[in-house]
Amino acid sequence: MKPINLGGHPAYQSQLIKLLHQYYPNAFVRFGSTLWDTIGKFFSMDLTQIDALMYDRYSFFGPPPRLPSDMIRSIMLSLVMKKTSFTSWSEELKTNPLAAIISGFHPDDTPGVGTFYDFCSRLWLSNKDNISDHAQPLKKRKVEKPKKPDDKAAPVEDITVEDLIPILEQNPLSTDQPYARLFQIFNEVFLKHSVDLGLIDLKNLVLSGDGTEVVTSARNRYRKLCKCSDPNCSCNRWYSQPDTDCGYDSSRHKFYYGYDLYMMTAADSDNDLPVFPKLNRASMHDSFGLCYTYHAMKAFLKEINVKEILLDSAHDVMAIYKFCQKNSIGAIIDLNERGGVSFKYKDTYSIGKDGIPMCQAGLKMTRDGYEKKRMRYKFRCPNVQHCDGIHCEYTCSDSPYGLVVHIPTKENPRIFTVPARDSKEWKLEYNKRTSSERCNKREKIDYLLENGRHQSTKMWYCRLYCIMMCQHLDAWASAGATTSLKEFFAQAV
16 A cells, blocks of 8 residues: 555654653653653654655555655664664564654554565665676776875776766766665755755855775675686676675775765765765776766756865866866865876976976965956066065066966866965865765764675665765754754653
8 A cells, every 4th residue: 555644743743752651651760861862853853755755666555554754764763773784673673662662663563674675675766686787797807906005096997087077978877776766865855954954055065075985795706607617708797796896995905895985975064964975886986986976966966056076186187177167166186196296387487286386596486366357376476575585686577576477277277276275275175075084984983884784785775875864863953953852751741
């Protein structure tokens, strides 16, 4: 049957208060402040809209189903209580009445393990549990260990970022993806509510992008489908996790098998809120992960307007700077010295990694403003401007105004950034990029993302999106947008 929520969110709230009084009459004294805060967050979270969004995923026939809003709420509660499997969570619901009450179930009628897996299948808009087929040719591309300890592994893709960006622009990514319903629920119920609360401004967004490792298994598991005697034959193999492969974790200095989670985070949010995720193969370089994730995000969030994007040195690619310049996006990207940090300018002046030209006498010239209409920086002779500690006998200009050099930002947007690399404004903006690390830490450490031990992309996406929902719920609580249920419960006694 179709899920029908007649009472809506008030019905859930009244049932929660009623069952709390029935099973925990001394809850006001028994529960600590942390537990009351958790109950208050779920008490205030209106998930009624999910029942309408999931309506088409159920049949008109059969027994009445569990409400999708209750199922999502229960999965979120399992993440808060650090239950890493549906087996342990279903046992918790049967033995812990409070967990069932907060979820929206009656303690005597809780869902089993199969119900949770069946619900995840309804969230996944595909008959296959993975995006790729299990049968694939032998994966021969291998990530090489970088020479320097802190460097990231070199890209293994067959094309360059410069070639990839035009392809993605000419062939926009489709929203007909298996995880489309998951994102729809996340967007309609959580992301838009955070926008309404003023926690995120999608019309003037500062994004921080970064990839992080998601380990799914200890090694690559596959078996041959043919009877060839050659172990390296070109016949297809059956892979247990076809969407994953081997990558290199530069922070832990070791190889791993799994995904590379590329997350778009709202860097101007006080709560480091996630905006859009994408699970890529572990071998994918961050610069390629950015391209695929950004274009997928623009396909799903057409109304989004990115004002600025903050990236680490793995994204220091000229094609990315030019793409950002073309789309009026401020690119705050750390330099990768392997790409070169200085060059000659018009066979006369050299430019350092801070974007400051050196005059013929070998002195750094003085920045004297930026002309927005002509999109160029202006530099003057430091000797004429009487900079402290600078005295030069070399005559570089007959004018008393001194030598003037104009540097158009179009010529090299990688070095000549707006704001300038050597400015305090640039450093303050780049410091916001740490929001990516904090967001990843919340997902992997606080909510135990990697502890899921799932065997399909379907389950990894379900777990990931529910964790992102919990992150937004925590932000609502921090903003004071949730109910203090302890006082409400005391008044109702």
